Amino acid sequence: MTARSYDVVVVGGGLVGAAIAYGLGAGSKRVAMLDEGDRALRAASGNFGLIWVQGKGIDFPAYAAWTRGSARRWPELAMRLRAETGIDVALEQRGGLHLCLSERELNARSALVARCDAESNRVEMMDRAALATLLPGIGPDVAGASYCAADGHVNPLKLLCALHAAFTACGGSILRDRSVRRVTRERGSFTLTTAAGAIDAGRVVLAAGLGNAALAPQLGLSAPVRSQRGQIIALERLPALLPLPVETLRQTDAGTVLAGDSQEDCASTDTSTGVLAAIAARAVRAFPRLAAARVVRCWAALRVLTPDRYPIYQQSETAPGAFLATCHSGLTLAAAHALDLAPQIAAGTLATALLPFSAHRFDVAAPS
Ligand SMILES: Cc1cc2nc3c(=O)[nH]c(=O)nc-3n(C[C@H](O)[C@H](O)[C@H](O)COP(=O)(O)OP(=O)(O)OC[C@H]3O[C@@H](n4cnc5c(N)ncnc54)[C@H](O)[C@@H]3O)c2cc1C
Numbered sequence: 450m451t452a453r454s455y456d457v458v459v460v461g462g463g464l465v466g467a468a469i470a471y472g473l474g475a476g477s478k479r480v481a482m483l484d485e486g487d488r489a490l491r492a493a494s495g496n497f498g499l500i501w502v503q504g505k506g507i508d509f510p511a512y513a514a515w516t517r518g519s520a521r522r523w524p525e526l527a528m529r530l531r532a533e534t535g536i537d538v539a540l541e542q543r544g545g546l547h548l549c550l551s552e553r554e555l556n557a558r559s560a561l562v563a564r565c566d567a568e569s570n571r572v573e574m575m576d577r578a579a580l581a582t583l584l585p586g587i588g589p590d591v592a593g594a595s596y597c598a599a600d601g602h603v604n605p606l607k608l609l610c611a612l613h614a615a616f617t618a619c620g621g622s623i624l625r626d627r628s629v630r631r632v633t634r635e636r637g638s639f640t641l642t643t644a645a646g647a648i649d650a651g652r653v654v655l656a657a658g659l660g661n662a663a664l665a666p667q668l669g670l671s672a673p674v675r676s677q678r679g680q681i682i683a684l685e686r687l688p689a690l691l692p693l694p695v696e697t698l699r700q701t702d703a704g705t706v707l708a709g710d711s712q713e714d715c716a717s718t719d720t721s722t723g724v725l726a727a728i729a730a731r732a733v734r735a736f737p738r739l740a741a742a743r744v745v746r747c748w749a750a751l752r753v754l755t756p757d758r759y760p761i762y763q764q765s766e767t768a769p770g771a772f773l774a775t776c777h778s779g780l781t782l783a784a785a786h787a788l789d790l791a792p793q794i795a796a797g798t799l800a801t802a803l804l805p806f807s808a809h810r811f812d813v814a815a816p817s
Pocket residue numbers: 460461462463464465466467483484485486489490491492493494495496497498499500501627628629630656657658659660661664678679680681710749750751752753775776777778779780781782
């Protein structure tokens with residue numbers, strides 16, 4: 450079999466890989482995106498749909514700034530995707546709320562918000578009375594909320610679809626059912642080995658979610674990622690109930706109410722009744738009228754987490770031209786990945802603002 454050849458190959462067609470591939474494809478390079486296909490364990494297809502800024506990066510200012518920057522560029526991304534593909538990803542970005550269901554939760558949230566950079570994150574606390582004017586359906590347990598104007602939500606499946614469509618519309622190639630087994634670098638170019646043959650590339654971007662753990666060391670990189678399960682309940686379509694998304698509840702543009710999402714140390718995508726019951730109980734405490742709503746579907750998917758939960762963006766020092774990208778908020782960061790990170794990869798150098806995201810932060814000194 451003859452090797453196909455591209456300027457850049459992106460490994461992984463989830464939200465991270467697709468956003469980067471789209472951003473790269475919009476330039477003049479020949480770009481391919483390789484994916485394991487529909488049977489893959491993919492965080493992107495289980496996504497809740499939030500663009501979430503509040504509370505992010507309290508201990509990691511570079512991440513707070515990166516998240517804010519992405520949220521700011523989301524309208525531009527949504528507009529471009531619509532113009533290039535006709536797909537409306539249903540972006541609504543009028544703010545978001547984190548509900549507190551007791552005084553204890555409210556105090557804990559206030560303490561966390563006090564640690565946020567008030568000027569740039571613009572997170573504010575709302576008492577129950579103020580919240581009730583925004584969300585008239587809240588239950589008696591709701592003590593208040595935090596609010597951030599930069600938060601919003603989109604339809605995550607339409608987003609993934611739009612990124613793939615926009616990527617192919619600008620000349621990119623999607624190669625499905627191509628699980629990359631091996632990546633090597635020789636004389637300045639890369640060869641990716643798949644069951645369907647070898648592929649040559651001038652540059653490689655590893656954006657394979659949990660698959661990065663095995664691929665990164667082959668290029669002198671490190672991706673210490675683990676899975677975390679999240680479960681979501683989809684309720685039937687309801688009349689307008691939630692004008693703004695709440696961190697664990699949102700109403701889609703079609704009226705469906707989604708409730709989630711758990712954070713479980715688990716590598717299985719099975720759902721579990723106990724966790725789903727806890728999600729449902731909390732949703733009903735927040736909005737008692739949800740008790741009468743029918744459940745349509747439940748699912749579980751695996752997040753991709755680094756040890757400190759922050760992204761890794763890095764170029765290999767031993768295999769220049771190989772880049773690694775992984776994060777746990779791939780929808781929130783899709784605009785940054787497509788519009789800011791991809792041009793840096795195309796230029797061959799990551800900006801100094803991304804240096805704090807190197808996996809070297811996990812290096813520990815050997816005991817003397
Ligand atoms: C329940 C849940 C809710 C979430 N909600 C939100 C949210 O509201 N907002 C938000 O911002 N984020 C959310 N996330 C996180 C977001 O979905 C992830 O950050 C994002 O999907 C990660 O994208 P990814 O492309 O890195 O990984 P994935 O989506 O897992 O995709 C990885 C891809 O790489 C491919 N792959 C793996 N190995 C190989 C290989 N060897 N060769 C070729 N291809 C390979 C796989 O086929 C797969 O398609 C949520 C995640 C979960 C699980």
